[in-house]
Amino acid sequence: MKFFIDTANLDQIREANDFGILDGVTTNPSLMAKEGIKGHDKVMQHYIDICNIVDGDVSAEVIATDFDGIIKEGLALAELHPQIVVKVPMIKDGIKAIRYFTDKGIKTNCTLVFSAGQALLAAKAGATYVSPFIGRLDDISYDGVELIQQIVNIYTIHGFETEVLAASIRNSMHIIKCAEAGADVVTCPLESILGLLKHPLTDIGLEKFLADHNK
Ligand code: G3P
Numbered sequence: 001m002k003f004f005i006d007t008a009n010l011d012q013i014r015e016a017n018d019f020g021i022l023d024g025v026t027t028n029p030s031l032m033a034k035e036g037i038k039g040h041d042k043v044m045q046h047y048i049d050i051c052n053i054v055d056g057d058v059s060a061e062v063i064a065t066d067f068d069g070i071i072k073e074g075l076a077l078a079e080l081h082p083q084i085v086v087k088v089p090m091i092k093d094g095i096k097a098i099r100y101f102t103d104k105g106i107k108t109n110c111t112l113v114f115s116a117g118q119a120l121l122a123a124k125a126g127a128t129y130v131s132p133f134i135g136r137l138d139d140i141s142y143d144g145v146e147l148i149q150q151i152v153n154i155y156t157i158h159g160f161e162t163e164v165l166a167a168s169i170r171n172s173m174h175i176i177k178c179a180e181a182g183a184d185v186v187t188c189p190l191e192s193i194l195g196l197l198k199h200p201l202t203d204i205g206l207e208k209f210l211a212d213h214n215k
Pocket of ligand 1: 133
């Protein structure tokens with residue numbers, strides 16, 4: 001299972017990359033706004049800066065919601081850097097655009113996915129990644145991890161190559177449950193990744209080893 005970091009914060013991306021477990025980055029317009037990245041040129045430069053930190057795929061989201069607009073923005077994003085994956089919303093024109101990008105050999109990430117039917121359409125259109133938002137489903141008392149399992153099963157049965165990228169991860173347990181469910185990728189806040197490190201018995205054990213060594 002690949003680990004992506006879900007942020008536009010360069011320091012956090014560097015920290016996760018230096019940690020040695022990072023396979024890629026996902027961003028979205030809200031995450032860019034959170035970092036105060038505004039204006040076309042600054043946004044484009046920020047994507048390049050991210051690509052220069054990590055080796056893996058970097059999802060950059062289109063803002064347009066009509067086919068022509070999505071194509072125009074997506075082509076410009078894809079030209080920025082070979083690591084860019086064009087992130088496209090799960091809407092009718094988005095699916096058409098994913099088919100267009102797929103046929104041109106441009107990688108895509110179909111975002112804002114909340115059902116198996118939507119995931120099926122993304123795979124049919126040839127999306128590289130499909131992004132079910134598990135935290136936002138949990139927020140409204142649907143089981144996000146169950147959706148991951150369902151999509152993984154469907155893709156396995158039918159041999160779809162689209163990778164299941166579990167998004168809207170809120171905690172370390174989400175990461176573990178997604179691993180059990182067979183997600184190909186989890187995209188997480190840094191603190192959820194670092195949470196995987198923690199166990200009180202590790203801390204207690206290390207303290208005792210060091211104390212014994214110093215005796
Ligand atoms: O990757 C999608 C993610 O950024 C959404 O997360 O926490 O806003 O639901 P959240």
